[in-house]
Amino acid sequence: MMNKLAIVAATGILLSACAGRSDHQTFYHAEQGNYDAALQSAKAAQGSGLDGLLFGSGASQCRDYGAVVTVYVAQGDFAGATEACRDYDSQCAVVPDASLCFAYRQSELSGAGSDQELATRLKEEAQQTLHFRWLMIRDDYEGRDIKRPIY
Structure with a gap:
């Protein structure tokens, strides 16, 4: 009985962690051309997720910097992208590269x-x-068959 309860609890935690996938929201907003909402979603994702819940803020705090930088560049905010790069180098990079x-x-x-x-x-x-x-995340999120090559 205790094992079943533990399995149900673990499944609930995993489902709740995956249900609000911030990467889906980030790239959905970017696909719609709403880069402000995409940037807000990517920034909110920093420090979130199951790895942050289980292991603290270490890796999860750094997980969406690539999305943040890409959204900044897509909207033409190169100063914002440069600042995000500096933040990443100082907070997350194992071997910072200027x-x-x-x-x-x-x-x-x-x-x-x-x-x-x-x-x-x-x-x-x-x-x-x-x-x-977005196309890759959408397919995964919506449970579609993979229509792209796997390398």
Whole structure:
């Protein structure tokens, strides 16, 4: 009887942790073009999730920095992206890298403010990244068959 109760409790915790998937909300809002809501959702996800509940704030606090940076770039806020990169380097990075921030070069983020062509390219790449991530999360969240290659 005690084992069944423990299994039911563990299942309930897992389901409640997965039910409000912040990554789904982040990329859903980005897909709709609502980058402010996407950014808010990505920031709210930092420090949340089952790993944060079970193991403290360590890894979970750092889990959505990539999404935060990508949303900043997609909306053209390169200063915000640069600041998020600095925060990630100081709080989360095992080996901080001043030249790279996820998929972005720091020099490109810095130069995008004065180079319109670079800014447009970075924004389009970030929007495309968010779109593809949305497609993958949507399929997983809605239980659809995988329609993408597995590498």
